[in-house]
Amino acid sequence: xxHDPPPPRGGPSGPPPRPRPGPRRPTPPLAPEEITExxxxxxxxxxxxxxxxxxxxxxxxxxxxxxxxxxxxxxxVPAVDEVGRRLRGAVGHDPAVDEAVHRPxxxxxxxxVxxxxxxxxxxxxxxxxxxxxxxxxxxxxxxADATQYTNAFSGSLPPPPGPPPGPSPRxxxxxxxxxxxxxxxxxEEYEDEYDDxxxxxxxxxxxxxxxxxxxxxxxxxxxxxxGELLITAGLVILLFVVYEVYVTDLISAGKQDDATSALDxxxxxxxxxxxxxxRQAKYDLIAGQAFAKMYIPVFGPDYKFSVxxxxxxxxxxxxxxxxxxxxxxxxxxxxxxxGHRVGKGxxxxxxxxxxSCDAIVVETQTHWFVYRMLPKASEVAGWADGAKAKxxxxxxxxxxxxxxxxTVGQExxxxxxxxxxxxxxxxxxxxxxxxxxxxMTLTTCHPRFSDKQRLIVHAVLDQGYPKAPGFLxxxxxEQ
Amino acid sequence: xxxxxxxxxxGPLPVRLLAALVLVTGVVALLMFVVFPWVEPKLPFNNVTxxx
Numbered sequence: 001x002x003h004d005p006p007p008p009r010g011g012p013s014g015p016p017p018r019p020r021p022g023p024r025r026p027t028p029p030l031a032p033e034e035i036t037e038x039x040x041x042x043x044x045x046x047x048x049x050x051x052x053x054x055x056x057x058x059x060x061x062x063x064x065x066x067x068x069x070x071x072x073x074x075x076x077v078p079a080v081d082e083v084g085r086r087l088r089g090a091v092g093h094d095p096a097v098d099e100a101v102h103r104p105x106x107x108x109x110x111x112x113v114x115x116x117x118x119x120x121x122x123x124x125x126x127x128x129x130x131x132x133x134x135x136x137x138x139x140x141x142x143x144a145d146a147t148q149y150t151n152a153f154s155g156s157l158p159p160p161p162g163p164p165p166g167p168s169p170r171x172x173x174x175x176x177x178x179x180x181x182x183x184x185x186x187x188e189e190y191e192d193e194y195d196d197x198x199x200x201x202x203x204x205x206x207x208x209x210x211x212x213x214x215x216x217x218x219x220x221x222x223x224x225x226x227g228e229l230l231i232t233a234g235l236v237i238l239l240f241v242v243y244e245v246y247v248t249d250l251i252s253a254g255k256q257d258d259a260t261s262a263l264d265x266x267x268x269x270x271x272x273x274x275x276x277x278x279r280q281a282k283y284d285l286i287a288g289q290a291f292a293k294m295y296i297p298v299f300g301p302d303y304k305f306s307v308x309x310x311x312x313x314x315x316x317x318x319x320x321x322x323x324x325x326x327x328x329x330x331x332x333x334x335x336x337x338x339g340h341r342v343g344k345g346x347x348x349x350x351x352x353x354x355x356s357c358d359a360i361v362v363e364t365q366t367h368w369f370v371y372r373m374l375p376k377a378s379e380v381a382g383w384a385d386g387a388k389a390k391x392x393x394x395x396x397x398x399x400x401x402x403x404x405x406x407t408v409g410q411e412x413x414x415x416x417x418x419x420x421x422x423x424x425x426x427x428x429x430x431x432x433x434x435x436x437x438x439x440m441t442l443t444t445c446h447p448r449f450s451d452k453q454r455l456i457v458h459a460v461l462d463q464g465y466p467k468a469p470g471f472l473x474x475x476x477x478e479q
Numbered sequence: 480x481x482x483x484x485x486x487x488x489x490g491p492l493p494v495r496l497l498a499a500l501v502l503v504t505g506v507v508a509l510l511m512f513v514v515f516p517w518v519e520p521k522l523p524f525n526n527v528t529x530x531x
Contacts, residue, residue, distance in 0.1 A: 228480045236510065243515045244525075311528045313520050323528070338528040348527070418529045444527045451526040 244343045248317075252345035255318040260306040263290040267365050285309045285322075292329055294320065294337070295361040297478040298354070305347045307362075311338045320347045320442075323421050329362045330369045330464050332436040336421035341444040341455070348444035351455055356409045357394040359475040360440060360459050367466055368473045371440040371459035372397045374409040393478075396462050400437060403427045407439070411456045412446055420456045437461070 266284065285291055290306035297303070311321040320339035327333025339348035356379055360371040372394065375383045380399045388394045400407055406426035413420055421441050424431045438461035446455035465473055484502070488495040519525065 225480050232480075239507065239510055240515055240518075243511055244519065247511055247515075248519075316527065321528075340525060340527055342525060344525075413529070415526065415529055420529055443529055445525060449524050451524050454527070454529050456529075 246343075248343040249345055252317050252319070252340075252343075256306060256345055259290040259308060259318045260293070263293070263306050287312075287324075288315050288318065290319065291322070291364070293363040295363070295476055296354070296358070297361065297476050298358045299350060301476075305339070305345070307337055316340055317344050319345060326421055326441075327423065327438070329364050329440075330367055330438060330461065332433055332438050333423040334421055334425065334439045334441050335362075336441040336443065338443045341446070342449055348442060348455075349448075351442060351444050351457055352410075352446075354410070354457055357388050357391065357397050359393075359462070359478050360442075361473060361475055362440070363467075365467075367464055368471075369461060370463040370465075370473055370475045372462045373457060373459045374407065375399055376410050377408040380408060393462075393475075397460060400460070403429070403431055403435075404437065407458050409458055411458075412453050413456055415451065415454055417454070420454075420458075425458065 287310040288308055290308045292307045293304060294307050295304050305319045307320045307322055308315050308318045309322050309324065311323055315321040316338060320337045322328075323336040323338065326336040329335050339351075340346055341348050341351065354373055356373050356375045358373050360373070362369045362371065374397060375388075379386060379388075383389055383399055389398070403424050404427075407424075411420070419426050419428070421443065423433075423436055425439070425441065440459040440461070442457040442459075444455050445451045446453040463473070463475070465471065485495070485499070488498045490498070
């Protein structure tokens, strides 16, 4: 099995030295014993081959030919293996193989499939490449393996023409071993490593839960906790916004409903039979209790709030609150009401959208009072010529002169300007009650979500109706 | 912090989830009904009245 230089034959490209029919070995290097072996198989083989391989495969064919052909009659692969093995083993690597390998394919030396094929391929292919290490004798036990191996190869080959594998039991085993040896170890090692790697990780993950990883340093913990606290703070602030804008609405709605039903009960229980002028001006003014209802028709038919007495935070949670000590609905003076603009029912959320001459209807136990918003500062100058001045509904709406000069429909003031709810707004002197106009003033915060300023709306009394069963002021239907 | 809490919740996962949910609900309720109403008047954005 040593590499002997190819015998006299030709180089790879060299022409086949001699005719093949002679199955016999031209190779000198063979050891005597080997020769014997080879010859044996050869015997079995019918001398079919010479022809097929004619020119090309020459040496390989010649040498292996007889035998392999015989054996391989059936199928390229096993036969080839056998042949190869035998060649290798017996012939010891010889020229035949080398040549077969090196020889250009075109030369017909290599025709895997064809008649020549089995043999030549065997010789060319696997065998010379494989380590020849093993002593030839080992073989027998592995014959089966060899078969499998070769079959795998043969899968891609055309069906073998010939009869089942030839006789020679012996030669087979050899070629098989080397490949298995080579491949298996590598594969196994790889798998082992792979498995170990993953096993490690699995173990790590599993351990993760029970024993906390020791890697957390104090600094890391501190930073993480600080981050969590900051995130928490952000969430809390968001939650506060939700509370302020939505939750307080729900809470206030409940309180408003309670106040309204309480007011209705009182009104119904206290019904005045007929019109008693003496009781007309009487209200039960108890802090935190509703005493009137207000409607702003342009905000929709469902805009309705019960007005409570007092302007503390607690009062304003229930609904719009009446500034204590300001005038009562319908009375000369200034009926001033404060209301939230954001949250807590937000009764005055859209107060900035109110236009001059829009109606604000107040219902008391005994009367309906219709107020209308005064002209805005920008409208005062041209009010007389404006369209609204000609609207019969706005007949009583006009810039108020005299001491009311500064009193316009809408204004924005500082929180400290309490004079806007004076009986005569912005008027510091004393005005006799007889000269006072019946005003209504609404205050809320401005801008929205801020308390830097106050939005003020002034309205003037337009109509007053005594309540009667089934009567509703037509102004309630204004949209 | 949250990791610490989670590790100290007893029981299997569903129980832990339930406990966590209860904790969160409790904290939110505490904020909504106690802390926020208390802190809100102190904040400068919902004063609607004018002072004389």
